[in-house]
Amino acid sequence: MAASDIEIAEHNLQHHFADMDQQRETSTFGMWLFLVTEIMFFGGLFCAYLVYRATYYQAFVEGSQTMNIWLGATNTAVLICSSLSMAMAVRCAQLDQRKMMVILLIVTMLFGAAFLGIKAVEYHEHWTHHQFPGPNFQFEGAEAAGVSPQNVQIYFSLYWAMTGLHALHMIIGIGLVTWITIAGARGHYSADYYSPVENVGLYWHFVDLVWIYLFPLLYLISKKHGG
Amino acid sequence: MGIWAVLMVLTGVTVFASFIELGDLNIVVALVIATIKATLVVLFFMHLYYSSKLTKVTVVAAVFFLFLLLALSMTDYLTRHWLTNPMR
Numbered sequence: 001m002a003a004s005d006i007e008i009a010e011h012n013l014q015h016h017f018a019d020m021d022q023q024r025e026t027s028t029f030g031m032w033l034f035l036v037t038e039i040m041f042f043g044g045l046f047c048a049y050l051v052y053r054a055t056y057y058q059a060f061v062e063g064s065q066t067m068n069i070w071l072g073a074t075n076t077a078v079l080i081c082s083s084l085s086m087a088m089a090v091r092c093a094q095l096d097q098r099k100m101m102v103i104l105l106i107v108t109m110l111f112g113a114a115f116l117g118i119k120a121v122e123y124h125e126h127w128t129h130h131q132f133p134g135p136n137f138q139f140e141g142a143e144a145a146g147v148s149p150q151n152v153q154i155y156f157s158l159y160w161a162m163t164g165l166h167a168l169h170m171i172i173g174i175g176l177v178t179w180i181t182i183a184g185a186r187g188h189y190s191a192d193y194y195s196p197v198e199n200v201g202l203y204w205h206f207v208d209l210v211w212i213y214l215f216p217l218l219y220l221i222s223k224k225h226g227g
Numbered sequence: 228m229g230i231w232a233v234l235m236v237l238t239g240v241t242v243f244a245s246f247i248e249l250g251d252l253n254i255v256v257a258l259v260i261a262t263i264k265a266t267l268v269v270l271f272f273m274h275l276y277y278s279s280k281l282t283k284v285t286v287v288a289a290v291f292f293l294f295l296l297l298a299l300s301m302t303d304y305l306t307r308h309w310l311t312n313p314m315r
Contacts, residue, residue: 025279032282043293083272084230084231212264216260219245
């Protein structure tokens, strides 16, 4: 270890920790605790979803028919790819490969932006078809399918709330990745100190995880795709 | 890399499975695949497999309490029609 590295390590070690390992352990644990609160945060919405899906199953089937499965599946793949580049970036941080880490973080952000772009296309589609809950909500074919438009509206309320909250997390995630990309490019991290990269990575994977459940629950309710 | 390939394949499988009519089993298949994917992400992308016992216990506890939240709520909503309320 060069003298400057020791300096960095000592500089990064907060005085209330015994050593870097303990500090890293604590920081990761703290991040997991935060993610636990996030699980419960999304859990409330998933619970609401389950209750209404069980109560108005047919209306949820009709609502889910309007989803574009291919855009949803593409977005799932995009997020999995972003998780891979994120995991590789964390690996690079552990191995002190700064340049590669920065490249992979940028790739991660591009995947994240692609996800939001595809999501925006879907949102626009729903918006122009009056599939946004509120006074302008319209759902054609509800009568023919024998379901109440009001109940389909519940599906769309949950759709917008759940994917919207998820998209908000994506935006925050891209912000966080921007931050560690800049700090990483400036050489703030090393094999001894990369907790911010690790923790932002955990956050990123968590957001991917939420989508892994949102996709089948919102898009793939019934095989009656596209009528 | 291997994990990524498995996740991509499972995404394909879940879309494919949704086109097959399995009745009530569709949701089961979809959720089982999602849970396998989630477990892989948590264990390997999020390094839980290599984490300390404390972190593992925390994550398992979180999943357990999420399960409690969902399961106990559903024991209410799914069984309401089992009883007819004479007051209604």
